[in-house]
Amino acid sequence: MKFKSRHLLFIVAVWSALQAQEVIWKSLSEDGLHDPENPAIELLQQPAEALSQLPPDTVGNRVLWNRALREQYIQPRTNIYPETKIEVIDMDIIMEKTGELPLVLFPHRPHTEWLDCTNCHDKIFVRKVDANPVNMFAILSGQYCGQCHGAVAFPLTECNRCHSVPRSTFTGKPGVQSRAN
Amino acid sequence: MIQGIMPSTMKARNSIKGSGRRLLLISLAGLCATGFSAGVSAEYADVVLNRLSDKNDVRPVIFPHWFHRIRFRCKVCHNELGFEMRAGANEITMGKIIDGQYCGLCHNDEIAWGVDNCSLCHSGKHGLKTGIRGSNQTGGPGRW
Numbered sequence: 001m002k003f004k005s006r007h008l009l010f011i012v013a014v015w016s017a018l019q020a021q022e023v024i025w026k027s028l029s030e031d032g033l034h035d036p037e038n039p040a041i042e043l044l045q046q047p048a049e050a051l052s053q054l055p056p057d058t059v060g061n062r063v064l065w066n067r068a069l070r071e072q073y074i075q076p077r078t079n080i081y082p083e084t085k086i087e088v089i090d091m092d093i094i095m096e097k098t099g100e101l102p103l104v105l106f107p108h109r110p111h112t113e114w115l116d117c118t119n120c121h122d123k124i125f126v127r128k129v130d131a132n133p134v135n136m137f138a139i140l141s142g143q144y145c146g147q148c149h150g151a152v153a154f155p156l157t158e159c160n161r162c163h164s165v166p167r168s169t170f171t172g173k174p175g176v177q178s179r180a181n
Numbered sequence: 182m183i184q185g186i187m188p189s190t191m192k193a194r195n196s197i198k199g200s201g202r203r204l205l206l207i208s209l210a211g212l213c214a215t216g217f218s219a220g221v222s223a224e225y226a227d228v229v230l231n232r233l234s235d236k237n238d239v240r241p242v243i244f245p246h247w248f249h250r251i252r253f254r255c256k257v258c259h260n261e262l263g264f265e266m267r268a269g270a271n272e273i274t275m276g277k278i279i280d281g282q283y284c285g286l287c288h289n290d291e292i293a294w295g296v297d298n299c300s301l302c303h304s305g306k307h308g309l310k311t312g313i314r315g316s317n318q319t320g321g322p323g324r325w
Contacts (some may be wrong), residue, residue, distance in 0.1 A: 022309045026222045033223045033243055033305055033314060040300035047247060060225045061247045078256045080292070084261050116260035128274040147266065151313050152246050152255075 021094040025051055025062065060154045066110045085113060094165060103165040103174065129175040155163045228268050232311055234303060241305035249254035263284050269311040 025048035029036040031132035034044075047061075054073050057136055068074050078086050089112050095104040111120070121127045132144065140156060150156045151172040226246035234241045249258070258264045264283070266269050271283060278285035279296055287293045294301070 009255055025224065031223045031227075033227060033229065033309065035304060035306045037298050038240060038304050040298070041304060043301060044304065045248060047245075050251060051247060063247075065250070074248060074251050076252055077257060078254055080261055080286070086256075114255045117255040119256065119259055119266065152250075155225075174232055 024048070057154070059158060066113075069110075069126060087117060091119060092177040094170070094172070094174045095134065097135070098163060100167075102160070102163040102167060103170055104162045105164050107160075171177075198292070223314035227314045229305055229309045229311055230269075230273065231309055231315060232269060232272075233274065234305075235307055239307045240300070240303040240307065241311075242302045243305045244302075268313045 025034075025046070027046055027048070028034040028044055029042055034041055051061055051063050055066045055067040055071070056062060069076070078084075089108045091108040093106045093108070095106060097102055124144060125132050134144045138144055139149070142150065145162065146156060149162075154161060224245065224247055226244065228244040229241055230244060231241035259266050261282075273283045277283055278288070279312075281289060284302065285296065288298075288302075289295055
């Protein structure tokens with residue numbers, strides 16, 4: 001059984017690596033969306049021009065957006081109105097219903113750098129550990145984590161970025177992780 | 182809300198025993214989902230807005246997430262400015278934009294160039310469907 005799941009993960013990994021190789025940033029006139037006959041296309045920025053300056057990734061926009069933010073390659077605005085409250089929290093949550101796969105570590109910090117609490121709570125996730133019937137089918141069909149991952153944030157082919165805590169080395173308790181650990 | 186759009190595979194899965202089988206299904210679903218993206222070359226997370234454009238003889242609107250997220254965090258649009266996180270869910274019209282709503286909250290000659298630059302926003306090919314592009318996995322149950 002163990003062998004089987006590793007085997008499958010391997011196939012998925014190879015598949016996404018192959019995909020990664022063939023795609024680069026298409027020019028706007030060849031991306032299948034922009035109308036090449038629109039004279040104003042010349043005025044739009046080409047993705048390659050901006051994205052090639054940022055820390056590279058193999059999937060999505062080919063940019064490690066969190067690193068770009070953390071290392072200040074980019075400094076996106078947090079708000080437009082001065083009175084808007086900005087809240088960033090540092091709370092890791094370990095989710096254990098992952099079958100044989102490594103446990104899922106959900107980090108609040110990078111998420112709340114980009115997002116507001118209300119983007120997830122309670123629209124996508126009830127604000128309580130283990131209170132959400134999250135599973136991989138629902139995620140793959142665009143719910144829970146899949147509302148953003150696979151749409152705007154890194155895609156769902158990257159299993160191990162979420163399933164990042166090996167069962168063999170994890171000795172603590174799932175749920176909210178205290179910093180002391 | 183959530184139950185209504187569960188894929189039919191959800192019902193089928195209860196009859197499948199053993200997590201190995203389940204993992205197989207999930208991996209296959211993942212593979213199918215990525216398979217669909219092979220022919221797609223649009224930049225990841227571009228949004229096509231075409232609820233009204235084609236009907237009114239203007240090119241559909243292409244909204245680039247990559248360009249905007251370099252400048253603004255998600256929370257600016259999806260919390261402060263109130264854009265729903267679902268392609269096609271916001272009832273954006275040109276009148277509202279000129280009134281300073283939606284795109285017009287920024288494209289007002291102050292935060293960004295104004296509404297007179299029609300073809301910077303209306304830049305898509307005719308006939309495109311509203312939705313998120315460059316991607317695949319959130320296409321919903323119909324995809325796989």
